[in-house]
Amino acid sequence: MQRVAVVGGGISGIACATSLVNRGVPVTIFDRGHRIGGRLATQTLRDTGTQWDTRVVDVGASYFTAHDVRFKRVVESLCDQGIAREWTDTIHVADATGVIGPKIGPVRYATSGGLRSVVQALADQLPADLVRWEYPHDVGGLIPRENGIAVGDDLFAAVAVCMPDPQAQRLFIDPGFEQARAVLANSPRWEPVLALTTVYESRCWQPFDAMFVNDDAAITFIANDGSRRGDDAPVLVTHSASAIAGAHLSDPNEAAPALMAAVAQVLDTQMHPSWFSVKRWTFARPTAARAELFGWAETPARWPIGLAGDSWAGGPRTETAWLSGTELGLALAASDSLLGD
Numbered sequence: 001m002q003r004v005a006v007v008g009g010g011i012s013g014i015a016c017a018t019s020l021v022n023r024g025v026p027v028t029i030f031d032r033g034h035r036i037g038g039r040l041a042t043q044t045l046r047d048t049g050t051q052w053d054t055r056v057v058d059v060g061a062s063y064f065t066a067h068d069v070r071f072k073r074v075v076e077s078l079c080d081q082g083i084a085r086e087w088t089d090t091i092h093v094a095d096a097t098g099v100i101g102p103k104i105g106p107v108r109y110a111t112s113g114g115l116r117s118v119v120q121a122l123a124d125q126l127p128a129d130l131v132r133w134e135y136p137h138d139v140g141g142l143i144p145r146e147n148g149i150a151v152g153d154d155l156f157a158a159v160a161v162c163m164p165d166p167q168a169q170r171l172f173i174d175p176g177f178e179q180a181r182a183v184l185a186n187s188p189r190w191e192p193v194l195a196l197t198t199v200y201e202s203r204c205w206q207p208f209d210a211m212f213v214n215d216d217a218a219i220t221f222i223a224n225d226g227s228r229r230g231d232d233a234p235v236l237v238t239h240s241a242s243a244i245a246g247a248h249l250s251d252p253n254e255a256a257p258a259l260m261a262a263v264a265q266v267l268d269t270q271m272h273p274s275w276f277s278v279k280r281w282t283f284a285r286p287t288a289a290r291a292e293l294f295g296w297a298e299t300p301a302r303w304p305i306g307l308a309g310d311s312w313a314g315g316p317r318t319e320t321a322w323l324s325g326t327e328l329g330l331a332l333a334a335s336d337s338l339l340g341d
């Protein structure tokens with residue numbers, strides 16, 4: 001069985017690799033980060049001047065939901081292992097003037113070790129004899145050849161590109177990738193988000209798990225990270241509106257005062273955080289997602305290229321990224337180019 005390159009070690013890439021190795025296909029997983037996980041991102045607090053140093057915070061996705069029956073099974077297994085847990089079905093709603101009230105919705109899942117631990121746990125289940133890891137490795141550009149697709153010095157029978165579309169587009173500069181470029185040409189618009197982490201001396205807000213903030217120029221969402229992680233730490237993670245993020249991508253910290261003022265206003269608190277940081281997501285999420293489960297293209301020599309992530313499978317969510325990667329892996333494993341040696 002010929003080897004497949006999976007570029008992107010977020011949840012869609014690891015799901016894709018899982019489908020491939022479950023069918024005996026060896027994979028090499030590339031990620032440019034020092035750790036896998038992608039936007040299921042966890043930051044360790046350091047030098048905060050508080051007792052919360054070494055505590056981890058979810059600075060990417062806030063939580064995940066599970067609707068698809070296969071993803072539900074994965075989540076159940078993660079819960080059985082103590083990695084994930086049901087967090088809440090109640091999210092408060094607020095506007096710029098303050099809290100309006102709670103709203104019941106689907107169960108949101110969280111983790112005690114940070115959401116990145118979900119991707120790590122799925123990666124840990126991959127059989128070592130079929131998987132090679134290449135990270136940190138920033139894949140600069142793929143090269144289509146007669147006898148495969150080159151990623152760096154290695155040749156592969158197929159490549160799965162599992163990441164936001166604007167990042168994927170950078171891999172297909174070679175003229176031979178006309179089909180892949182065409183598939184990505186109808187990409188939805190991707191929005192930026194700034195994630196503000198604030199650590200307080202003590203809790204200075206009425207209890208809540210998470211809050212959607214409507215009609216505010218600065219912020220859209222506040223997560224009570226202490227509730228989410230289950231340790232009750234006085235730590236909030238706030239997501240910015242896309243316009244303020246777009247205006248501060250070159251210096252995210254400059255947006256911090258406006259974001260913190262909006263948090264104080266919505267939560268009706270005068271207490272200043274003891275420490276804060278701002279994480280920039282240039283491509284946080286697509287504004288729409290395609291209904292197709294994944295994208296498919298070929299090189300002139302007919303080697304397949306798959307595209308997966310949260311702009312496919314009806315996303316944009318963690319669950320749909322998983323579904324997209326899972327289905328892409330199944331399709332690649334069944335493709336003609338992989339069935340011969």
Ligand SMILES: Cc1cc2nc3c(=O)[nH]c(=O)nc-3n(C[C@H](O)[C@H](O)[C@H](O)COP(=O)(O)OP(=O)(O)OC[C@H]3O[C@@H](n4cnc5c(N)ncnc54)[C@H](O)[C@@H]3O)c2cc1C
Nearest residue numbers: 008010011012031032038039061062063139309310317318
């Ligand atoms: C602020 C924020 C809030 C969110 N909130 C939620 C939520 O509440 N619920 C929910 O379900 N989802 C949420 N999401 C979305 C969720 O995080 C994504 O749907 C999911 O993580 C997408 O996974 P992915 O594998 O498709 O992409 P990613 O996680 O982005 O993984 C792509 C990987 O590719 C790697 N990569 C990129 N370019 C290269 C390259 N050239 N070479 C090598 N590696 C490369 C990256 O390092 C990354 O690890 C949120 C996301 C953000 C940013």
